[in-house]
Amino acid sequence: NAGVMQNPRHLVRRRGQEARLRCSPMKGHSHVYWYRQLPEEGLKFMVYLQKENIIDESGMPKERFSAEFPKEGPSILRIQQVVRGDSAAYFCASSPSTRETQETQYFGPGTRLLVL
Amino acid sequence: GQNIDQPTEMTATEGAIVQINCTYQTSGFNGLFWYQQHAGEAPTFLSYNVLDGLEEKGRFSSFLSRSKGYSYLLLKELQMKDSASYLCASRGGATNKLIFGTGTLLAVQP
Numbered sequence: 001n002a003g004v005m006q007n008p009r010h011l012v013r014r015r016g017q018e019a020r021l022r023c024s025p026m027k028g029h030s031h032v033y034w035y036r037q038l039p040e041e042g043l044k045f046m047v048y049l050q051k052e053n054i055i056d057e058s059g060m061p062k063e064r065f066s067a068e069f070p071k072e073g074p075s076i077l078r079i080q081q082v083v084r085g086d087s088a089a090y091f092c093a094s095s096p097s098t099r100e101t102q103e104t105q106y107f108g109p110g111t112r113l114l115v116l
Numbered sequence: 117g118q119n120i121d122q123p124t125e126m127t128a129t130e131g132a133i134v135q136i137n138c139t140y141q142t143s144g145f146n147g148l149f150w151y152q153q154h155a156g157e158a159p160t161f162l163s164y165n166v167l168d169g170l171e172e173k174g175r176f177s178s179f180l181s182r183s184k185g186y187s188y189l190l191l192k193e194l195q196m197k198d199s200a201s202y203l204c205a206s207r208g209g210a211t212n213k214l215i216f217g218t219g220t221l222l223a224v225q226p
Contacts, residue, residue, distance in 0.1 A: 033213070042203065042218035043159070048211055056211040091158060104149070105214060107158040 002027065004094050004108035012114045019079040019086070021111045025094030032075040033105060034067060037089045049075060082115045089113075118142050120217035122204045127223045128194055136189045136220045138204035147207040148180050148187045149214065154200045163189070199224045
């Protein structure tokens with residue numbers, strides 16, 4: 001049973017380019033969460049999605065950032081016109097679809113984004 | 117609002133016991149999680165508490181007091197490989213999202 005998968009594991013972009021980060025949840029999980037972790041800091045919630053729906057995007061910057069979780073395929077976190085301050089580790093987590101379980105979030109290995 | 121506080125760093129000796137405390141203020145509180153994160157790696161789930169009391173899982177135990185907004189993670193028989201960051205996270209709010217503390221960096225010394 002594969003865990004949460006993220007790709008790429010490392011991504012280098014120049015200022016102004018677009019970064020596209022992918023996340024495939026664990027099998028049977030339909031809830032996806034994105035977090036950002038800056039060096040020496042904790043995980044910061046960005047967005048919570050279910051299939052084809054954004055449930056909570058209260059942690060997303062208002063500009064340049066967007067997320068989707070289509071009916072088919074992985075969840076995508078897109079950062080347009082990247083700036084150096086976007087350099088961070090971006091983690092995806094998934095949890096089961098039923099509310100009767102404890103809904104533990106399981107994390108992927110992360111994508112380390114470096115903006116030059 | 118939501119707020120999590122935990123110590124930034126702790127040091128302990130191999131074979132000993134260490135307790136990492138966490139206080140939280142979470143509207144619509146619905147559970148307290150502990151994760152372990154080694155440098156450069158993903159957080160891995162350790163424990164979950166939603167009711168008051170102690171949950172034991174091998175060398176790790178976690179305690180919750182909802183009335184005090186307080187939790188701790190207890191690590192027994194410390195091993196060198198336990199050197200890592202330990203993240204406290206509360207779940208709550210309208211969408212049950214997780215809010216993480218900054219993590220406690222534990223250094224286990226010989």
